[in-house]
Amino acid sequence: MSARESLQKTPILWPIFGIVFLLLILAFLKPDFFSIRIQDGHLYGNLIDIFTQSSHVMLLAMGMTLVIAVGGVDLSVGSVMALAATTTMVLIEQAGVGLWLAIPVGLVAGTMIGAANGALVVFAKLQPIVATLVFMVAGRGIAQLASNSNVITVNNEAMKTWGNGHFLAIPISLWMVGLVFVVLYFLLRKTALGLLVEAVGDNERASQFCGIDSNRLRIIVYAFCGMLAGMAGLMRAASTVVADPNTMGLMLELDAIFAVIIGGTALTGGRFMLGGSILGVILLQTLTTTLIALDMPPAWAPAPKAVVIVAVCLMQSGAFRKEVFGLFRLRRAGL
Amino acid sequence: MRLSASKLSLLSTAFVLLLLFTICAVSFDGFFSMPMIANLLRNNAYLGIMAVGMTFVILSKGIDLSVGAVYGFTTVLLASLYESGAVSGPLGWAIALGLGLGFGLFMGTLIVRYELPPFLVTLGGMFFARGMAFVITEQSLNFSSSFYDSVANIEVQIGPRAYVGLGTILFAVVFLAALYVLNLTRFGRSVYAVGGNEDSARLMGLSVDRIKISVYGVNGFCAALAGVLGTMSTESGNPVNGNMDELDTIASVVIGGTLLTGGKGGVFGTLLGVLIFAIIKAIPDFGNISSPMIMIIKGGLLLSFILLQAQLSRIKPKAETIVVKS
Numbered sequence: 173m174s175a176r177e178s179l180q181k182t183p184i185l186w187p188i189f190g191i192v193f194l195l196l197i198l199a200f201l202k203p204d205f206f207s208i209r210i211q212d213g214h215l216y217g218n219l220i221d222i223f224t225q226s227s228h229v230m231l232l233a234m235g236m237t238l239v240i241a242v243g244g245v246d247l248s249v250g251s252v253m254a255l256a257a258t259t260t261m262v263l264i265e266q267a268g269v270g271l272w273l274a275i276p277v278g279l280v281a282g283t284m285i286g287a288a289n290g291a292l293v294v295f296a297k298l299q300p301i302v303a304t305l306v307f308m309v310a311g312r313g314i315a316q317l318a319s320n321s322n323v324i325t326v327n328n329e330a331m332k333t334w335g336n337g338h339f340l341a342i343p344i345s346l347w348m349v350g351l352v353f354v355v356l357y358f359l360l361r362k363t364a365l366g367l368l369v370e371a372v373g374d375n376e377r378a379s380q381f382c383g384i385d386s387n388r389l390r391i392i393v394y395a396f397c398g399m400l401a402g403m404a405g406l407m408r409a410a411s412t413v414v415a416d417p418n419t420m421g422l423m424l425e426l427d428a429i430f431a432v433i434i435g436g437t438a439l440t441g442g443r444f445m446l447g448g449s450i451l452g453v454i455l456l457q458t459l460t461t462t463l464i465a466l467d468m469p470p471a472w473a474p475a476p477k478a479v480v481i482v483a484v485c486l487m488q489s490g491a492f493r494k495e496v497f498g499l500f501r502l503r504r505a506g507l
Numbered sequence: 508m509r510l511s512a513s514k515l516s517l518l519s520t521a522f523v524l525l526l527l528f529t530i531c532a533v534s535f536d537g538f539f540s541m542p543m544i545a546n547l548l549r550n551n552a553y554l555g556i557m558a559v560g561m562t563f564v565i566l567s568k569g570i571d572l573s574v575g576a577v578y579g580f581t582t583v584l585l586a587s588l589y590e591s592g593a594v595s596g597p598l599g600w601a602i603a604l605g606l607g608l609g610f611g612l613f614m615g616t617l618i619v620r621y622e623l624p625p626f627l628v629t630l631g632g633m634f635f636a637r638g639m640a641f642v643i644t645e646q647s648l649n650f651s652s653s654f655y656d657s658v659a660n661i662e663v664q665i666g667p668r669a670y671v672g673l674g675t676i677l678f679a680v681v682f683l684a685a686l687y688v689l690n691l692t693r694f695g696r697s698v699y700a701v702g703g704n705e706d707s708a709r710l711m712g713l714s715v716d717r718i719k720i721s722v723y724g725v726n727g728f729c730a731a732l733a734g735v736l737g738t739m740s741t742e743s744g745n746p747v748n749g750n751m752d753e754l755d756t757i758a759s760v761v762i763g764g765t766l767l768t769g770g771k772g773g774v775f776g777t778l779l780g781v782l783i784f785a786i787i788k789a790i791p792d793f794g795n796i797s798s799p800m801i802m803i804i805k806g807g808l809l810l811s812f813i814l815l816q817a818q819l820s821r822i823k824p825k826a827e828t829i830v831v832k833s
Contacts, residue, residue, distance in 0.1 A: 245626075247754075296814055299767045301570075305754055306813075310806025316799035426630055439624045471645050471746070475638025478631040482617065485628075489621040 183436030186487040187451045190480060194458045202465055214338040218461065224411070226457035227345040228253070228404040232428035233435075233449040234356060235397030240432050242390050243373045243441030244293055244300035246397050248285060249428060250421030251311030253405030256282045258315045260406055261324040261415035264331065271330055279402045285311055286398015290391035308425070315417035326413040335410025345407055352400070356446060366444075369393065373441030427456055434484050455484070516764040516772075520779045523815055527786050535793040541666030548671055549740075551785040552678035553578070553733040555778070557752065558759040559685045560729025562777045563722040565760050566689070568702040568769025569625040571723060573614065573632035574730040575752035577607055579745070580640040581734020586744025587643050590650035597654065604731050610636070611727020615720035629723075633753065640746035647745040655742055674736040681729065685774040698722060702769030758809060759784045 198205045208217035232249050239246045260278030263269040269277075285307050292303035326332060337344045360366030371379040372386045379386050401421075409415040433439060434455060435448025459480055463473050486492045532539035557574045564571045581603045588599045614632045618625050661673045689695035697718050700708040709715045738744055763780025765772025787808050791801045 292810075298813060299761070301767065302758070302761055302813060305758065306806045306810045308754070308806075309809065310803045313799045313802025313804075313806065317803065321799060426634075430627070430630065433624070433627050439626055469641070469645065471641035472638050474634035475642065478633075478635035478638065481634070482623075482628065482631040485623050485631075486617070486621055489623055492621040 183488050184445065184448045184451060186484050187434050187448070187455045189487075190455050190484050191451070191458050194455075194462050198458075198462055198465055205465065210341065215341045215343075220343070222454065222457050222461055223346055224343045225461075226453050227343075227349045228408040228411075229424060229427055229431065229453045229456070230349045230450055231352060231400045231404040231407070232424060233431040233453050234352060234446060235400035236425075236428040236432050237435070237437055237444050237446055237449045238369060238393045239300075239397045240429070240437050240439060241369050241373045241441060241444035242386075242393050243376065244390070244394065245304065245429065245439070246286075246289060246394065246401075247301065247304040247425050248289060248307035248311055249397065249401040249404075250424040251308050251315065252282045252285050252398055252401040253408060253421030253424065254415075254417045254419075255285065255311050255315040255318070255405070256402030257405035257409035257415040257420055258318045258324065258417040261326055261409055262319050264328050265324055265326065271328070275406060278406055279399055282402020282405070283395050283399040286401070287391055287395035289398065290394030293394065294387045294390050312417065315420075319415070319417050321417060323418075324415045326409055326415065331410045332413060335407065335413065345411060348403075348407065352403075353446065353450065360446065370442055370444065373444070427453075430481055431456055434481060434488075436488070455480070517776050517779075519815075520762070520764050520776055520783075524779050524783050524786075527783060531786060531790065531793070535790075538793060541669035545665055545669035545671050545675075547782070547785045547789060548675045548678070551781060551788070552674040553736040554752065554755060554759065554784070555678045555781045556681050556729050556733045556736065557756045558763075558777045558781050559681050559774055560726035561756050561760050562685065562763075562765055562772065562774050563689070563698060563725045564625075565757070565765050565767060566702045566769060566772060567698050567719055567722045568705070569618070569719065569722060570629065570757070570767070571611075571614075571632075571726050572626065572629040572753045573610075573636055574726065574733070574756055575749035575754075576633040576636035576640070577610060577727060577730035578734045578737060578749035578752060579747065580636040580643075581607060581731045582737045582744035582748045583640045583643045583648060583746050584744070585735065585738045586648040586650050589652045589655070590648060595652065595654060600735050603735060604728055607731020607734070608724050608728040611730075612720060612724040614727070615723030618723070619716045619719045637746070640748075644744070644746060647743055649743040651742060655739065658739065672739070674739055677732065677736065681732065682774065682778060689774055694718070694721070699770055702771075704770070755784060762809070762813065 205218050208215060208219060210216070232253075236246060236249065256278040259281050260274045263274035263277060264271065289300075289304050289307055292298045292306070293300050296303070326335075334344055339347055360369065368379070368384050368389055371382065371384060372389055376386050405415075405421065408420060431452030432449045434452035435450070436445040437443070437449065456477070459477055460473060463476060464470075468476075528539075537543060557578065561571060561574065584606070585599050585603055588594045588602065594602065610632065614628050617623055617628045658673055661676070662670045663672075663676060664670055687695075689698065697708070697713050700711065700713060701715050701718050705715055708718075734749075737748055759780040760772075760777050761767060761780070762783055763772065763776035763778070765776055765780075787805060790804070
C-alpha cells in the first residue's frame with residue numbers, strides 16, 4: 173500500500189478535510205471571522221466559540237463512541253441531558269440544596285439511566301435501539317415531571333461560572349472536556365481497557381472465551397455514557413443559564429451518533445477512535461457556524477448538514493473512492 | 508398441535524393485544540365500542556402504512572429513520588402545491604408518491620452501492636427531508652381543494668355509528684398488498700432470504716442488491732402515502748409533522764414481532780403492533796393524564812410489552828422439543 177493510499181484510507185482525513193473546506197468558505201466570506209482577541213485575560217473569538225458551543229456534544233460523543241464500540245447505540249442521551257440538568261437545577265434553585273449534593277444527584281441520575289439501558293441490553297437481551305428508545309421517551313417525561321414542565325432559570329453564581337467562566341484564559345467548559353478526554357485516553361489506550369472494549373465489540377462470543385466479562389463491561393460502558401450525558405446536561409444548563417426539560421438535548425443523540433461515525437468508528441462495533449469523534453463534533457459545529465454566517469434560517473440547517481455528513485461518509489467508503497478516483501485516473505490516462 | 512416459532516411469536520403478540528384491550532375495556536367507559544375502534548383506525552392509519560413499509564426494510568435487515576421526516580415533507584409539499592393552485596386532482600398525490608419512492612430508492616442505492624450503514628444514510632435522509640420541509644414553509648400551511656373535498660366524502664360504515672374514511676381504506680389496501688407480496692411473491696420471499704442470510708441469498712443467485720434497494724423504495728413510497736393521509740384529515744401541511752414518528756413506527760414493527768436482526772416476522776404482526784401502539788396512545792385521552800406522565804407511561808408500556816413478548820416467545824424451544832420427542 174503506497175503512502176497516498178494509506179492516507180486515503182485513514183477515516184480521520186475526510187472530517188479534517190471537511191473542516192478545512194468550511195473554514196476556507198468562512199475565510200472567503202468573512203475575513204474577520206478568525207480574529208481571536210484577549211479581553212480581561214480571556215480568549216474570545218469565533219474559533220473559540222466553535223469549541224465552547226459544542227463542548228456538551230463532545231461529552232455525548234465520547235460516551236457514544238464507547239457504546240458504539242461495544243456494538244450498541246444509545247438514543248437516550250438527549251433525554252438524559254434534560255433529566256440531569258432539570259433535577260440538579262430544581263434542587264439548587266427551588267429546594268435550596270447545595271452544589272456539593274445537587275451536582276452528584278444529577279450525575280447519578282444519568283448514570284442510573286445508563287446502567288438501566290445496559291441492563292436491558294445485556295440481561296433482557298433487547299436490541300440497543302429499542303432498549304434505549306424506552307428511556308429516550310420516558311427520560312424526557314421524568315425530566316418534565318421533575319420541574320412540572322417549567323423552564324428553570326439558573327441564578328447560582330458558581331454554576332454560571334462553570335458555564336461561562338475562564339481559567340487561564342481558556343473557557344472552563346473546555347477544560348472539563350479536555351480533562352475527560354485525557355482521562356479516557358489514558359484509561360483506554362494505556363491500560364488494557366480499550367483492548368477489552370474492542371474485543372467485546374468485535375466478537376462478543378470470542379471475547380467471552382478469552383475470559384472477558386463482557387456483560388459487566390457493556391453495562392459499565394452504558395452507565396458511563398449516561399454519566400457523561402448527565403454532565404453534558406449540567407454543562408449546557410450552566411452555559412445557557414436555563415434548564416428546559418422540553419427542548420434540552422432534543423435530537424442531540426443523533427448529532428452525537430453522526431459525529432462518532434464520521435470520526436471513523438464503525439457502527440458495527442470494534443475499533444473506535446475517540447479523537448475522531450471530537451473531530452466529528454467540530455465539523456458539525458463548524459458547519460452550523462458557517463450556515464449562520466451565510467444568514468441561512470436555522471430551521472433549514474438540517475438539509476445542508478445531511479449533505480455534508482453523507483458526503484464525508486461517501487468519501488470514507490472505499491467503493492465510492494474507487495469509482496470517483498478511478499474516473500479521474502482513466503481521464504488522465506487519456507481514455 | 509405443531510407450532511412453528513414464528514406462529515408462536517405472532518400468537519403471543521395477539522395475546523398481548525387482547526390483554527391490553529381487555530384491560531382498557533374494563534377500566535374505561537366507552538372504550539369497547541365500534542366508534543372508538545373506528546377512531547383508533549382513523550387516527551393511526553398513517554402510522555400503519557409507515558409501519559408496513561418499515562416491515563419490508565427491517566425484514567431485509569435494514570432500518571429507515573427518515574420516514575417521519577418524509578411524512579412531514581410530503582404534507583407541506585402537498586399543501587404548497589394545492590394552495591398555489593399549481594396542481595389539481597390526484598396529480599399532486601402522484602408527484603408526492605413519486606418523490607417518496609425516488610428518495611427511498613436513492614437512499615437504498617447509497618446504502619448498497621457504497622456499503623454505508625443504513626442507520627447513517629437514513630439519518631441523513633431524515634435531516635435532509637426535515638430541512639427541505641422547512642425550506643418550503645416554516646409554519647403550518649392551510650389549503651382548500653375541491654379534489655380533497657370530494658375525497659373527504661368517501662366513507663365506509665364498519666359498525667353502528669362507526670365510519671372510516673379513505674385513509675383507513677388505503678391502509679387496508681396497503682396491508683393486504685403487503686401480505687400478498689411478502690408471502691406469495693418471488694420478491695417477498697427474497698426479502699426474507701436476504702434478511703435471513705445475505706451471503707446464502709447471494710449464493711442462491713438472488714439479486715441481493717436490487718432487493719435491498721427496492722425495500723427502501725417501498726418504504727419511501729409508504730412514507731409519502733402516509734403524508735398524503737396526513738393532509739387528508741386537516742387539509743393542511745406542517746413542517747414539524749411526523750417528528751419522532753420514525754421511532755413510533757419502528758417500535759410498532761418491533762412490538763409486532765419482526766426482529767431487527769432481519770429475516771423473521773411479518774406484516775400481520777406489524778398490524779397487531781400498530782393496534783397495540785394505537786391503544787397505548789389512546790389511553791391518556793381516557794385517563795385524564797398529564798403530558799409528562801404520558802411519556803413515562805408510553806415508555807413503561809413499551810418496555811413491559813417488549814419484555815413480555817420476549818418472555819412469551821422464549822417458551823418456543825421447549826414446545827419444539829416436545830413435538831420432536833412425541
